[in-house]
Amino acid sequence: MILEVADIRIQPGRQAEFDAAIADGVRRIIAQAPGYQGHQVHKGLESPERYLLTIRWNTLEDHTVGFRGSPAFAQWRAVVGPFFAQPPQVEHFTLLTES
Amino acid sequence: MILEVADIRIQPGRQAEFDAAIADGVRRIIAQAPGYQGHQVHKGLESPERYLLTIRWNTLEDHTVGFRGSPAFAQWRAVVGPFFAQPPQVEHFTLLTES
Numbered sequence: 001m002i003l004e005v006a007d008i009r010i011q012p013g014r015q016a017e018f019d020a021a022i023a024d025g026v027r028r029i030i031a032q033a034p035g036y037q038g039h040q041v042h043k044g045l046e047s048p049e050r051y052l053l054t055i056r057w058n059t060l061e062d063h064t065v066g067f068r069g070s071p072a073f074a075q076w077r078a079v080v081g082p083f084f085a086q087p088p089q090v091e092h093f094t095l096l097t098e099s
Numbered sequence: 100m101i102l103e104v105a106d107i108r109i110q111p112g113r114q115a116e117f118d119a120a121i122a123d124g125v126r127r128i129i130a131q132a133p134g135y136q137g138h139q140v141h142k143g144l145e146s147p148e149r150y151l152l153t154i155r156w157n158t159l160e161d162h163t164v165g166f167r168g169s170p171a172f173a174q175w176r177a178v179v180g181p182f183f184a185q186p187p188q189v190e191h192f193t194l195l196t197e198s
Contacts, residue, residue, distance in 0.1 A: 003141055005151065023196045031198065042102055042192035045159065052104065052192060060144065093141035093151060097122045099130065 001037060002060045007089040008051040008080075015048060018083045022053065025079035029072050030055060035062025049085065060092055100136060101159045105152040106188040107179075114147060117182045121152065124178035128171050129154060134161025148184060159191055 010018050026039055037056035044050035057063045067073055109117050125138055136155035143149035156162045166172055 002144070005141075019195055026196070027198075038198050040197040041195040042104075043195050045101070045191040045193065047190060050190070051195075091146060091149070092144040094144065096118055096140040096142050096150075097125070098139040099126075099137050 001095065002057050002063070003093040003095065004053075004055040004057060004063050005091055005093060006053040006055075008053060009047075009085045009088075010049050010051065010083040011085050012049055014083050015043070018051070018080070019043070021079055021083065022051065025076055026053070029076045029079065030067070033062070033067045033070070033072055035059060035066055053088075063092070100194065101156050101162070102192040102194065103152075103154040103156060103162050104190055104192060105154075107150040107152060108146075108184045108187075109148050109150065109182040110184050111148055113182050114142070117150070117179070118142070120178055120182060121150065124175055125152070125154075128175045128178065129166070132161070132166045132169070132171055134158060134165055152187075162191070 022041055026041065030036060030039065035058040037058060039053065039055045042052040042054075044052075055063070057067075121140055125140065129135060129138065134157040136157060138152065138154045141151040141153075143151075154162070156166075
């Protein structure tokens with residue numbers, strides 16, 4: 001399992017619209033992608049325009065090659081992109097420990 | 100539930116030492132704190148000195164007042180602080196959606 005972490009900053013005052021858009025976009029588009037395992041969307045307390053979208057993929061390539069190379073990527077960006085204040089910062093992680 | 104996200108950058112080449120230190124520190128110190136629910140430690144793929152420590156707390160104050168105001172905070176920082184390349188960036192989040 002690989003965790004994608006997208007650190008998202010949206011335009012001020014659009015939280016309610018974005019809450020609905022990201023939930024809908026993940027459900028309709030990302031959750032249908034091959035290799036998708038699950039996700040979380042978190043909203044910032046100190047930074048109310050900040051969201052963390054974390055997606056569990058079977059492999060790194062399921063995200064970087066499969067999803068990003070598919071028509072679904074443009075569909076996803078059409079849903080959430082209009083809210084972005086800047087390009088999201090996206091990196092990948094492996095799980096070291098949890099409880 | 101409130102999620103604490105600590106974005107950590109350690110000194111290059113010290114990953115193996117830090118892997119052991121953070122796992123030990125969370126287990127011995129943070130996991131004993133009032134309000135602790137659980138945690139994950141993730142290691143960066145693109146940025147091998149980057150770690151994301153996420154901790155679920157019952158309330159924001161369990162972290163910001165209870166834990167940070169307790170002797171355990173200094174104990175924790177003594178375990179992990181020597182590895183830091185810079186001060187961690189810490190913010191808190193609420194869960195919007197997951198699957």
